[in-house]
Amino acid sequence: MKAVLLTVVLFISQIALAAAETETVGVKGMVCSFCAQGITKKFQDQPEIDKVDVSLENKYVKLTYKEGKKLSHEKIETLLKDAGYEVSFDKK
Template sequence: MKKLIVMLILLAGLISNNAFADHPEGTVEVGIYGLVCDFCAQALEKVFGKEVAVDNIDVNLDDKIVTIHLKHGQQLDDAVIRKNIVDAGYNVEEIRRGG
């Protein structure tokens, strides 16, 4: 029974993480509300492109997730990420960090 509970917990964990890929150190994945078109994605690329710490971003319109790839040794605070997204006209659903 204990094994079954552990397996169910592990399974639930896998399912809840399904929308987000495994993220290596130096990447941040952000779930975004309102991300429905290429123009929206381009807006986020432009906004994060101005951040010194950001190498590039990937946009997944299917899952409404933006993956921010940071430059080596660089950090980007959640507050800065939220501000950039809100300033671009969108809302943050969730921020997940790798590493």
């Protein structure tokens, strides 16, 4: 019985992790790995962010938010523009 209960709890926790809210934002002007590292650091410093994935090849940043948290589009745009990049919110 304990094994079944443990399995159910682990399954539910995996579903919750998988349901973390993400947002993918296009970044214009990102041309090198140094750019990608700088963007990663800028977003990792934000308390709302759990994980940052930057694709230099596809020119986007994927933000995974902490539970119940989110950055506004204005904040994302400000962070990227202050770093010297243009933003596109129509990435999927």
